[in-house]
Structure formats: structure tokens, C-alpha cells
Amino acid sequence: MSTSITINGNPVPLPDDPRVSLLDFLREHLDLTGTKKGCDQGACGACTVLLDGEQRILSCLALAVQYQGRAITSIEGLAADGELHPLQQAFIEHDGFQCGYCTPGQLCSALGMEAELRRGVPSYVTEDLAAESIGCSDDEVRERMSGNLCRCGAYNGIVAAVREHHVHLHTRAAAREAS
């Protein structure tokens, strides 16, 4: 059995001490300090990372050893070849942050949320649970992003950025189908 974990595409050995959280492993062992420690108890969402591509999880409540053999994407893994991810660009254009502390978690969470919408995962505000696809309304985004707190209160900008990115994805998908 492998005793490594893949971080942003690179396999790295797991810590010997099973007490090390995935968050501390990223920040203190690998010097990937983009992922933030807010509450360290699952309340704020600042430590959100992506598991196996697009599943958003809280790295503060994850023991690193539990994710042996799995792939983790942190904020450092989003921008390809120095070019900002389209969602990062949208956050800049819509003022989706002030101090920026919650932003890495907001970005990873929003990408995970996007995948959940695509799969038809219902939220508490989804009216038709049997619907094939779910729209990306303000209400849906606010409900689905409620695990990510922003003390600066940049929520309106965050919602706008997430919705614009959603439209961007759908336009690109439609263009692919048309060509």
C-alpha cells in the first residue's frame, strides 16, 4: 500500500505522526501556506481544499494519514502555468475579497460547489429535488457557500464572481457542443 499522498500533482510521503491534520501538513510540513487556518474546528471554511479533483473538504478536520493514496488540490494548484484560474480572475473583477484571508477557501469551495451543481446535488433551498439540473441563483450560491465565512463581508462580490464563472463554464460547454 502506498504511504504517500498527492499534493497538487506531486506525490509526497505522509507524516509519521497520525495527529497531523491535512491543514498543518500543507502549511507546516510542505510550506504551502496558501491554505489558511481560521478556526481549526470546521466552522469557517478557510482551510477548504479539493479532494480527488473536485470534492471540497475541510483540511483542518482531516487527518493527513486518512488521505493516503488520494489527490489533494490546494489553492497553489489552481493557477496553471502562471495564468490565473478563471474563477480567480472573476474574484478580482467582482471585488470578491478585501483582506484575502478567506479567499483560498472560498475559491476551492466554489469549485467544489460548481461540481455539485453539475451533478444535481440538491441544497436546502432547491425546490424541485427531482430536477435534472439545478440553476446557479443567488439563493443557491449563498446557501451552498454558507460554510465559508468572510469577516470583511465581501459576500456580494463573491456571489457575483461565482455566478459569472458558472456562466463562463456553460458558455464554454455550449461552444464545445456547437463546434
Place this chain on the structure above:
Amino acid sequence: MNPFTFARATDALDAVQRGALEGSRYLGGGTNLVDLMRETIERPVQLVDVSELSQTIEERADGSLLVGAATRNTALAEHRAVRERFPLLARAIASGASGQIRNMATVAGNIVQRTRCSYFYDHAGAHCNKRNPGEGCDAIEGVHRMHAVLGASSACIATHPSDMCVALAALDALVHLQGPDGRRQVAFNDFHLLPGDYPERETVLRPGELITAIELPALAMAANSTYRKVRDRASYAFALVSVAAALEVEDGVVKDVRLALGGVAHKPWRARSAEQMLLGQPATAVYVEAAARAEMADARPLRDNAFKVPLAERAIVAVLGQLATVRT
């Protein structure tokens, strides 16, 4: 966090063999247990990781669903059979925690999660009979706005925090267990205990016993069901009161009804008094209001949580009213 050893179970039998070690705990998604270990409220000597065991959701010929214990909360809520046939369960799960936590948390872990009573967490400054049996309960005279109004005792007034479990109570789910002495099944409504004199005993789980699956029996009327959660914030907050309900009305009369409450007791509260009063009666506001009052008649609120009694009554009336309108 205290030191511990970590072992990943390869199957249920392997898990149970490893779990026989005293001081061992099973690890699901870790969203509650890891937090409690960091607070040193939980101090296992060994973690047996069961989060990679069965995550299958089996649709059986008789209409029942068998859900592997390690199924993530999100996976259960998004399954088409759950969305279409057990909407109260999909809505209950979607109302709990956050998107990230629902992706990590397993179904079995959700069931055995501990209370969020702040006195239970405050190991440095508060007395708690759950944490240290016999030392007293500071919540009874303390800040207890969130605490139980039904089935509490002089030893403990904590509530069970789960939303998913309220739906499982309404659905008469079965808990499949495997332990050192073999396998058994327990009715979900018998799985959690009221606090009585021993609030540290929260379930009927025996030492080393592992939840392997949850069974949802076929229930056609559950297609007309929902879950409503009343809380201090619009999202990401524990319930003050919640209602899981399914209703079948024929010719204006209640043919079948399932009703359970969250946020009011030490366990998910199946509202059998209200159900019995409603069966065979007109599905109108007068009868529903009387049934809701009867269910809450045994409530023993404290100084700061008496508001939960009328709140629960109104939530029951609102939810059953909504379900009666949809299908009549």
C-alpha cells in the same frame, strides 16, 4: 491531541477485530471525532479508519434501500432514489452542516456524533455528566436556550444535533451492526437513548460494535414528505427545532402520517402521540394543531428555552399543512 495509533480497516470483520482493543474508536469522516480529539474530550488510543468500507446504496427489489455505513452525507442526499422516494431525507441532509462537511461525514458518523452542548465541550471550566459522569450539569442553570424540552433528565439536557437522524426516525430505519459477538439489527428509534441517570450512554452500541449499514424500509407515502429546520441563521446553524414529516391524505382524511422532531431532545424525537391522534382524522388545521399540542404537552422547558414548545407546534402545523396541500 493525545497520541494514538492509526489503522485502516480492509473490511468490516477486520475493523471489528482491530476495534476490540480497549480505547479504540472507529473513524468515519472525522468531522466530529477529530474535533473532539483536538479538544481532548475524546482520547482514543487507537483509531480504526472505516471511512473506506461500504459506500454502496443498494436499491432492493422490495423498494427498500440499503446504505453502506461509509456513504458520505452528500452521496446519500444526491442519490436519485432518495431525492424522489425519500425527499425528507435528502432535505434533512442538505440542511445540516456545510457542503464541505457533508462531503466528508459518513452516514454512520452522523448517527453517532456527540452533542454540541457548550458545557460538554468546555472541559476546562464546566461540569458535565456526559464527560465526567456524576459531576453535575452546568447547563441546567446556565445558558440553555438551545437545549432539550422533551425527555431530558436532571442529569442532562443536551440535544442530539443531527438533521439526517430526524428523517431516519420518521422513516423507521434499521441500523445494521457487526460486533465481536456477530451481527444484529436495531430499530433506529431504539438506537439512541434518553439521558436518564446515565447521559454518558448515548446509544445501544456494545463495546467494539460497528455500524455497517442503514436500511430504509419501503414506504410509498414518503414520496410526499419534507424536512423543515428552524434556526438562528438562514444556513449553517444547528436546529432550534426541526420537523421531518410524511403525509398521505385520502378523501380529506389522514390515511398515514410519519412525524419526527429535531432540536428538542437527547435523541431524534418520533412524535407518536401526534401521529396516533391524526390517523383517520380530517387533514385540517384544527386537528393538526390539536395533535401538535398533544405531542408537546409533556415538554418540560427551562428558563430560556420555553419558546421551543410553541415553535415546535407551529413548525409541525406548517409542515403538515404544506404536505396536505400538495397532495389533496
